[in-house]
Amino acid sequence: MDRVSQNTSASLRESGAVKRLLLGSVAGLTVVAGAQAADLPVKKAAPVEYVRVCSAYGAGFFYIPGTDTCLRVGGRARFEATYVQPLIRGDTTGYRGLGRLNLDARTQTGYGTLRAFVRFELASRTGGFLKSGTQERIANAFAATGVDTAARVQQYVNVDKAFIQFAGLTAGRAASFFDFYAHDFEIIGVSLGSDTYSTNLLAYTATFGEGFSATISMEDPNLRRTPVFGGGSTGFTGSQAVSANFAPVLVTNAAGVPVSVTAADVIQRSRMPDFVGALRYDxxxxxxxxxxxxxxxxxxxxxxxxxxxxxxxxxxPATANPAARPANAYGWAVQGGLKLNLPFIAAGDALYLQGAYGEGAQTYTGYSAHNGSYTLTGSPAPGLFNTYYADAVVDPVTGQLSLSTSWTVVASYLHYWTPQWRSAFYGSYGEMSYNKAARFNSALFGVNGLPSPTTAAGVAALAISPVLRDTNQIVAGASLIWSPVKDLDIGVEGLYARSAVSSGRVINPNKASSATLASAGAAGGPSLAAVLATPTVVSQDTFQVRMRVQRDF
Known part of the structure; x- marks a missing residue:
């Protein structure tokens, strides 16, 4: 063994001895420390509180740790694609992605269940059809401003629900208590009928046993308004001449003789809530x-x-008696609905039947559901004549609000072919009409493009103008949905809609300009022969197909 090897062996023996000495010392110290620690009080760790299942309110609820409140967290993810004819802004397709989050908190009290429910919805819409003007008008959505994305891309942000329920009281943002069917079986959700799924309300519901209940509800009027017909008139200047916020009213002298005309501001103010009452049996x-x-x-x-x-x-007329401003008017609506469960046909089958009638309350009858609410006019697509939805017209001669009338009926049937396959079939019909004297008086002052009936050409043009015409609509559709696993839907739905005037004909906007009619009663306007030669239509149709992939949790 050379010197290097001997030194290495000696070093290893010395190192091993040192390690044994150190280990022995550590062991001794450990025993002493353990003996001393045994004499000290032991502080116990706080117990871990595990999440507990709450079975009192159904599946999915759990106790919020440290409380007696049960919470369920849920939501939805959805994809939609749509094809529509005729073209909308030149587009045939549209897409939408939607996300939903639900929070449902419930606590049992001496007065019954205390509940708070919150739902948030976020969506991105693209394409000419899936952009919703209705949602923009009520501040649920905002639009893109790019050259290629304006009117084609839209973000949707909504506090869809935020209400408290306690001892019969419902307070917050919830679905209107007026509604019944509310498009329950539809993918697209455009049959004629009321469906205000988010409004602000304060309501009380009393139950009488055996399934009977009665509700009185004070609801936000802003989400039930359709504009009062306006649009300025000939003779006004500046913004009042063209703005939809003004309508003419006659001014009379002491003898009641009309001497001039004034502009009435027709923007509605929030003064009185809507009052809703409902009787229900389950x-x-x-x-x-x-x-x-x-x-x-x-x-x-x-x-x-x-x-x-x-x-x-x-x-x-020789004399008139209009008010200084149009007096408040009170619209009203009634609705009856029936749902029949049909398990003898197939498990889950059900049929809805519903009808509504109203005066000055168009959103309660849901006549605008297909074409778009919260606006004076609606059309299924550009190039089709406009359907007018005004709740009221300011009659310039009487100075009063003249209420429109509307009614709708709908039937919807859900059928399960198998537990995984189901279809919905629905059809709806509705009509809307206006006071003909109020329409003629509005035309006399050229309101909102109405031809003035002061010449033969003007009278002929008024006869084919779509403004404030009595109309009717048919909306029908069917769907097929596959649910391969629980809470997953993959489906397709087809829709047919027909808008028509109830009598006579209207100008065909694809072949003629409405500006021709508006100037027919004025000097230098089109001749009677030209007006009579104007292309007209009675009705126009649209078709739509939408598919959906949706997961609820």
């Missing part, structure tokens, strides 16, 4: 509901006097 065979609503319609003050033309004066 049983194993289904449900039945009768509901009613009262809805205030109001207008602002008048301003800006304008003299009458000789032609207008010639068609006015």
């Amino acid at each position: 049983a194993a065979w289904g449900s039945a509901q009768l509901s009613a609503a009262v809805h205030e319609i109001n207008a602002g003050n008048t301003s800006t006097l304008v003299g009458l033309t000789a032609a207008q004066t010639a068609l006015l």
Whole structure:
């Protein structure tokens, strides 16, 4: 063994001895420390509180740790694609992605269940059809501004639900108690009928046993408003001449003789809530509901006097008695609905039947559901004649609000072919009409493009103008949905809609300009022969197909 090897061996022996000495010392110290620690008090760790299942309110609830409140977290993810004809802004397709989050908190109290429910919805819509003007008008969505994305891309942000329920009281943002069917079986959700799924309300529900209940609800009027018909008139200047916020009203002298015309501001103010009442019965065979609503319609003050033309004066009554401003009017609506469970056909089968009638309360009858609410006019697609939805018209001669009337009926049937395959079939019909005298008086002052009936050409043009015409609609559709696993839906739905005038004909916007009609009663306007040669239509149709992939949890 060389010197290097000997040194290495000696070093290893010395190192091993040192290690044994150190280990022995550590062991001794450990025993002493353990003996001393045994004499000290032991502080116990706080117990771990595990999440517990709450079975009192159904599946999915758990106790919030440290409380007696049960919480369920749920939501939804959805994809949709749509094809539509005729073209909308030149587009045939549209897409939407939607996310939903639900929070449902419940606590048992001496007065019953205390519940708070919150739902948030976020969506991205693209394409000419899936962009929703209705949602923009009520501040649920905002639109893109790019050259290629304006009117084609839209973000949707909504506090869909946020309400408290306690001892019969419901307070917050919830679905209107007026509604019944509310498009329950539809993918697209556009059959004619009321469906205000998010409104602000304060309601009380009393139950009488055996399935009977009665509700009185004070609801936000802003989400039930359709604009009062306006649009300025000939003779006004500046913004009042063209703005939809003004309508003409006659001014009379002491003898009641019309001497001039003034502008009435028709923007409605929030003054009185809507009042809704509902009687409901629920049983194993289904449900039945009768509901009613009262809805205030109001207008602002008048301003800006304008003299009458000789032609207008010639068609006015000898005397008139208009108010300084249009007095408040009160629209109303009633609705009856019936749901029948049909398990003898197939498990899960059900049939809805519903009908509604209203005056000055168009959103309660849901006549605008297909074409878009919260606007004066709606059309299934550009190039089709506009359907008018005004709740009221300011009659310039009487100075009062003249209410429109509307009614709708809908039937919807859900059928399960197998537990995994189901279909919905629905059809709806509705009509809307206006006071013909109020329409003629509005035309006399050229309101909102109405042809003035002061010449033969003007009379002929008024006969084919779509403005404030009585109309009817048919909306029908069917779907096929596959649910391969629980809470997953993959489906497709087809829709047919027909808009028509109830009598006569209207100008065909694909072949003629409405500006031609508007100037027919004016000097230098089109001749009677030209107006009579204007292309017209009675009705126009649209078709739509939408598919959906949806997961609820």
